[in-house]
Amino acid sequence: MRASLIQIAVNEDESVEARRRRTASLVREQAGAADLVVLPELWTTGAFAFEAFDVEAEPLEGPTYEAMAKAASDAGVWLHAGSVPERAPDGHLYNTSLVLSPSGDLAAAYRKIHRFGFDKGEAVLMGAGEELVTVRLPETTLGVATCYDLRFPELFRGLVDAGAETLVVPAGWPERRRSHWTLLAQARAVENQAFVLACGTAGTHAGVPQAGHSIVVDPWGEVLAQAGGDEEVLTVEFDPARVARTREQFPALKDRMLGLPAPRR
């Protein structure tokens, strides 16, 4: 199976509409080169451009969905279209990822569960998702998570329990915490014996330089490929059957001690 992670540069000198068009052509260019294409978190606005969330919010099947559905079907690829600021019918905002089939249908939508910012930014502007999402592809089952979710291993265990073998993480991770990004991507791969496909952004928005360095990690924790800091398409070939082999040959997941009593205080 081949996956292309499109590490888009998100800078303020480009309009949202221009970036949408440019991204759609990058997706189309993956025709024949990839089975699965992955885009980053909030690439229309930038993950740290908080003022833009409300202005650029769109319904689930809004302009980004429409442009990406067309691009996915033109290219004949599965497309994890990263996330958009979604305006729900009740008016609330969510950081919502879209997964599209090669015919352009919406296969899944995931509202980010762990919102970043503590008492500011996304954490106060967006609502929290409440559902884990997996998507069955012909070759593998995707488990989807977004950016800050990467710090919460229990979410990934939930995805593995739901059948995930390939963990896909769009992000808008800042350069200043790049070492955490690489470390956490490898940790989530090793502990879950799963592939991790983590796609970040390049560029600088709202004064926050982005880390880039999108990464693909195998179920043994080895880095199969990693991007640099600028806009880049990172294409990698991987064998989804390695997940089952790794879990069989080194069956650590079977040794989980579930239902341990709470510590005494």
Ligand SMILES: NC(=O)CCC(=O)C(=O)O
């Ligand atoms: N957009 C995000 O979720 C940023 C996460 C982040 O900066 C971090 O976890 O560190």
